Amino acid sequence: MATVKDRAPAGLGLNDDIGEQKRLALYRSQVRLREAEQRAYDLFLQNLVKGTSHLSLGQEAIAAGFAEAMVKGDLSFCTYRGHAHTLARGVPVEKVLGELMQRDNGLMRGKGGSMHLTSEEHGVMGSYAIIGAHLPIACGAAWRAQYKGDKDVSVCFFGDGTTNIGAFHEALNFAAVWKLPVVFVCENNLYMEYTPIADVTAVEHPAADRASAYGLERIVIDGNDADVVYRAAQKAFAKARAGEGPSLIECMTYRHSGHSRADPAKYRPDGELDRWKLRDPIKIYRERLKQFGVAEKVIADIDAQVRQEVDDATEACKAAPNPPLDIITTDVYADGGWAWRN
Amino acid sequence: MAELSYRDAVIRGIAQEMARDPDVVFLGEDVAKAGGVFKATVGLYEQFGPLRVRDTPISEQAILGAAMGAAMTGLKPIAEIMFSDFFAVCFDYIANEFPKSRYMSNGQTKCPLVVRTGNGAGSRFGAQHSQSVENWCMMIPGLKVVAPSTPLDVIGLLAAAVRDPDPVIFLEHKSLYATKGEVPDGEIVDTLGTAKIVRPGKDTTIIALALMVPRALEAAEKLKAEHGIDAEVVDVRSLVPLDTQTILGSVAKTHRLFTVEENPRLCGWGAEIVSIVADEAFYDLDGPPVRITTPHIPLPAADILEDAVLPTPQRIAETVRRCLES
Ligand SMILES: Cc1ncc(C[n+]2csc(CCOP(=O)(O)OP(=O)(O)O)c2C)c(N)n1
């Protein structure tokens, strides 16, 4: 297991720089992601989630921590493992489950599927399933902000495996040279699909150990502690908004589930999952809230409200119709249609 | 009215659009301070400044990805890929990202950008710097694909491409950069998806694109002078959208069809046109449609070898004559 250099400072109390309201929001967000994705898995086992799906169970602190540090107008660029990031920006659970279930109430009415969740009104500028493709795209959105004097930050999430594709390196150099307001977030969950990242990477920390090649600070954080993630995000966003250029943040984490669908993840050594489950981000955070004196009832209420949202969303999706066939040919081109000839 | 080279028409087209709309920005390798390897962007950096005309690293994926991100969020970028052959190293954006984001997002995502590139043979650069890749682009739903043959069309179609809300691949022919043509003063804006009858005729239709247009025109003059065959030459100009009405109309008049394609034979754009004509105008035809193409080989570098494989006016005229007389 990789060493974690940065830990939440203990004992500062509930009303430190993060504060009670934000901590409750971070907790709620993480529980919501967990419940929604666990439900997605259950629905997959019932054959109600079709196609594929890539869960972030165990990685919720990263999605929650970054999303809670973003403000309206900031842009998220996600991967196929993007349910959590999409939900964390406020997209309703029903819209995400509906897309996974390929129903008409889905976020893109079934035209995109689980790997391409997009909700521009929430700042979710797409989920990309070609490894690394969205890093340059995030640079372009950041370029627009720089050019127009807009203050938003483009935040790009990807995995450890993505650091070995060319687009990663092109984007990092490009962003650094152009000093773009973009934040690259590597979720190092120790595996690409099935192969340990250490087996295929020349350095120990696949993202952070490359940072110096692009003149960037080497940042490795505990990705399972939402406070640590939130603070790292705030710092990087402030730098971006100040016109001081990009950041690359490597978050150490672990996915509790397999890579996709029903992957049993047999390639993992015995005991590894159990060790990481001791550091389950939601467990860590629930404990922190208690330690800071948040009442059990407040926590239980959040849990119950989230459960209700997910239950309601599930029922709505089960009742939703399939998408109509007439959307097959819409929105190929900007005129709304698909005509390639007269 | 002024005589302008195809190269200078590129400069004028970009400048016209950048002057009109501050959201139009331009990026590529060696395009700003150096004015481009084909000198087709000289003066733009001086005119529009370093924020709008930007040199990039040798990072084709970053160039196209950044153009897309900028387009999605409000700019109208023009990106240059130096040689169209290099599409192969950034094809993800051309094949998977630009053309599919709108569809996959159920209409949420926009991608109004133009990729300009130097396409085609004639410079004796060999198989990785001389290809005609229009057929690589034409096959992808969601893209528009344009290839002008004259300075006037360069300006008008480039303006139309920049103003178009969809991603447009704009193929400039390297061997046409030095050619000249008359261009009126003032703003010029054309329409995508329109073919042009560049030489009316009654005996046969010859459909061509980019560098093949002047060659088809030369062949038509030869056919007229030497054999009394009056060929109609249609410049397709835009592969997507495709102006099938002009093509079908011409075939209905002449009853014969030839395509002249620089791309290697398999799945060349002419195959699609022949298939459409066969489907929809079969009984208008007095003989089989014939495709005149570069053979299905990588392009050789040596002038004498390259000249032997591209369709020439002689080969076009000879093929048409033989088929019409048989
Ligand atoms: C260009 C490309 N190559 C391969 C794949 C297949 N693939 C999908 S996910 C994945 C693993 C990515 O690993 P990582 O970046 O660590 O992200 P994680 O899945 O762990 O979140 C691979 C190889 C792909 N989608 N795109």
Ligand SMILES: [Mg+2]
């Ligand atoms: Mg991984």
